[in-house]
Amino acid sequence: MNRFVASLAALLTVGSIASAQEYKIRLPNVDPPLSHVGDMTYPNHTYAMMRTFKDSLEGLSGGRIAVELYPSGTLGDLRENLEAVQAGILEAATPNEGTVSGFFPKIQLTTIPYVFPNAVVAWDVMDGEWGQQLLNEMAETTGIRAIAVGENAGFRIWANNIRPVTEPKDMSGLKIRTMEITAHQEMVSSLGALPTAIPWLEVYNALQTGVVDGAELPVIGTLQQNLQEVLKYATIDQHVYSLVFIVVNEDWYQALPPDLREAITIAGRQASVAGRGVSQTLVSDVIDEFRKRGVEITTASPEQIAAFREAAQPKVLEWMESQFGEEEVNKFLDAVKAAEARLAAN
Incomplete structure (x- = not known):
């Protein structure tokens, strides 16, 4: 365990003593909550996933699971967050496929260049049998379970x-x-x-x-x-079509009651759709903004x-x-x- 992860463990342990009887998911990301494109302001695409997941899961669980959001890198970078999830120090994280590849190399199959003709094909593959088998293998071999597959601003x-x-x-x-x-x-x-x-x-x-x-x-x-x-x-x-995930610690997830695991699955699906939608909206406007800026x-x-x-x-x-x-x-x-x-x- 590196020094950052050890320090994070100490910090989060102190913060959770008062609520030891509650289920809690601490969900971090490195980006700010809002994206600014010219005169327009949007939710960041990853934050849109996070916020949708929080609202959906807290409702589906009847408040039995509280989701705390930590944007803007307040709990470290993507790799540090994923290390903490694998170690059982954090419940959840929001890595992209590049970060995941350091823990589960086979995710790189999705980065074969020019393999996806459009985003909808990518969604169908990742939400279908092949994608679910891949993510189940990741959970079994790394202790990290992906419960939402969003769009990291689509094609790079x-x-x-x-x-x-x-x-x-x-x-x-x-x-x-x-x-x-x-x-x-x-x-x-x-x-x-x-x-x-x-x-x-x-x-x-x-x-x-x-x-x-x-x-x-x-x-x-x-x-x-x-x-x-x-x-x-x-x-x-x-x-390359780029992915972003919400992942949770597998042991933590499996220790939950079945109804709460189901709630997490449903909330993850909703978060995937929300993140993809915001990403698709943002991409076109960002490209237009590039042109305006020379x-x-x-x-x-x-x-x-x-x-x-x-x-x-x-x-x-x-x-x-x-x-x-x-x-x-x-x-x-x-x-x-x-x-x-x-x-x-x-």
């Missing part, structure tokens, strides 16, 4: 200060920031760029000082961190996306198969195809 974008990116060769030689997730780094290198893992809160300085030429980024978070101030070009190409936006055509897919997917698929096996990769790809078939017009 490429952004840089050197040139517009309209085809794979435009990525060649660019130093690109990524999350600390191997699958993302494999994707960047497959396009001829140089991946550099940089923590989220250090990205602004890295772009400003030229440590990197560009970055692989979340749409909404880019504006929240004012990265438009240090970026010239952005490409919308749907290369960022040159390229929206890739289907033909351009196909060229990126052809360049990026083979190397990443090869890496995925080396890590998780060809059968596991094919199960995921089959789940995507099945979702597309279900959603296709007759």
Whole structure:
């Protein structure tokens, strides 16, 4: 247990003595509750999940479970929060797929580049049999159970200060920031760029000082961190659909009465829908705001996306198969195809 987690354990233990007879979920996140886009103010997409989960669960449980929200990084960063959940110090956390990959590497299957043609297919896969089996495996092997699967601002974008990116060769030689997730780094290198893992809160300085030429980024978070101030070009190409979760400690969850576990499941489903809806609304407005603030936006055509897919997917698929096996990769790809078939017009 690292020093931060130990300190957090001591702090939270003191705070919970007075209410030892109550069920309580402490739910943190690193972002502020509100997102500001031009003259408009929205709930942050992750906070929308958190707030919906709180209101739903407290109602469904008849007040037997109290949910306390801790936005703005007041309980540490995403990795620290997830470590605390795994250790049983925190009941819940709100990690993205990048953070989860450090605890459950197989989540990286969802980051195969250009695999999801749209958000609705991604929802269908994650809410369906394949997604639920994956998350059950995570609970069994890590002690961390995902009870809500939201949208971390949807599809991620490429952004840089050197040139517009309209085809794979435009990525060649660019130093690109990524999350600390191997699958993302494999994707960047497959396009001829140089991946550099940089923590989220250090990205602004890295772009400003030229440590990197560009970055692989979340749409909404880019504006929240004012990265438009240090970026010239952005490409919308749907290369990775990003997830955000509400997770709970598995032992804590299994120790609850069955009716409260059911309430958590229902509240988690509601939170997933709320987060996705807010994210979808925010993304379009944020991209418009980029344009107003001087960022040159390229929206890739289907033909351009196909060229990126052809360049990026083979190397990443090869890496995925080396890590998780060809059968596991094919199960995921089959789940995507099945979702597309279900959603296709007759």
